[in-house]
Amino acid sequence: MREILDIQKQLLPDLTEVMKKRYTILHHIMVSGLIGRRTLAGIMKTTERILRGEVDFLKEQGLLEVESSGMRISEAGRQLLERIEPLVKDLFGLTDLEERISRQFGLKQVVIVPGDSDVSQHTKKELGRAGATLLRKLVNKDEVIAVTGGSTMAQVAEHLTSSTSMKGCWFVPARGGLGESVELQANTIASTMAKRTGAEYRLLHVPDHLGEEAYQSLIQDKMIRELLDFIRKARIVVHGIGDAMVMARRRNVDPETTSSLQEKGALAEAFSYYFDKRGNIIHKMPTLGLRIEDIQSMDAVIGIAGGRSKGEAIASVLRFGHEDALVTDEAAALEILKYGSS
Structure with missing residues (x-):
């Protein structure tokens, strides 16, 4: 071809x-x-x-x-x-980009859509469509699927449709809720995905950012523990990737912790962990949800994020080395390759 x-x-x-x-x-x-x-x-x-x-x-x-x-x-x-679609990807040069990123970071699959979601809402919608298509291909019946929040993940939810492959599946939030729009919360996205696919869902009604005392208190609650055990049965996690400082602001992180993140070179945030440019975890927020050991034992870890401004952050999370698949856009892909080789 x-x-x-x-x-x-x-x-x-x-x-x-x-x-x-x-x-x-x-x-x-x-x-x-x-x-x-x-x-x-x-x-x-x-x-x-x-x-x-x-x-x-x-x-x-x-x-x-x-x-x-x-x-x-x-x-x-x-x-x-x-x-x-495969022919057009070659025409746009996206197949070559996918192969280069896959080789560089040892990913099983990379999907790149044209454009830059920083400046095009259409591109963000296309990220959601591509993410939904990939998820349908990877899911088997009776799976537990954990999802995070955010605008890109909301687009993934909007593009899911009823599927026999998702029969008996459960969608669960990978973590608690941030202080943001309800429609962007992990709980809302998990329930939307379940309703659109005919699957089931369970919700985690706790804040994402907890103080140590509140964290220790909640972890003792029997119902919370039972729900966390269920969430940690997930074999697939679909998550967004955020800029570290943007996510710190969204979480209302205190000034001392924010300064510490800056000093340590925090670039990216994913599932409540902060990463530096080498992919090292430099900070973990006290939050109820998936732990790093849960993520490391997953069958499929799917990152979905785009926009030129997020390229370096995405490369940082990919360097962590536990992603299996990435869905991104062309603008971010070019930045990923630039920062990934530095």
Whole structure:
């Protein structure tokens, strides 16, 4: 396939560009669900006049359905996108990026979507779609799946659908709740994932950031202990990756601890652990949820994060060495390779 692509790029470069453009239009519409032409033209930074010609062509091919309220992809269009995705990844150069990151960090699987989720909500939605697709492939029946919170994880939840592979599964929060929007809490995301897939869920109604005294008190509670034992049965964890200082602010970490994190070179946060650029754990928040020994014994640890600004943080967590799979975007991938080789 790559040889044919190389020949096509040399002999028919215009055809390659047309294919990329039409794929991008179809892909935007698929991820959006229903979208108006003016909105799509704005996202793609083109004019409605230019877009109209492409939309008319795709409609004639039976790949789009145009309604008064907007455009949506047809089933034929959805099937076409699935079939040509590997080809398009080669066209965008993403396959090579995936292979390089996989080799560098010893990952079993890397999935990269085009764009930069720092500047494009569409790219963040696509991260969610790709994360949901990967999770469906890895899950077996009757699994316990732990999930963290955050905006990217919320997108993963939105793109999950009912699946026979998730029959008998349980979704659980990997940790307690942060002081943020309810829809971004791990509890909410676990329950949304369960409802969208027909699975079950259990919730952990405790704050994520606990003082030592509160932590010791809660850990003695019989119901809390029973729930934690259930959460620690998880064989799959799906988690986001955050910038260390951003996460410290979201947790309202005290100034002394924040200064200590800065002095130790904290770059990234994942499942309540803070990592430096070498992937060393330099701080653990007292929190109820998964412990590092639970994560190390998992069958699949899936990190999902994107955006150029998070590239160095993602590389830091990958250096920790316990990720099995990564879903990220093109902008973050380029930064990961840059920081991963330094």
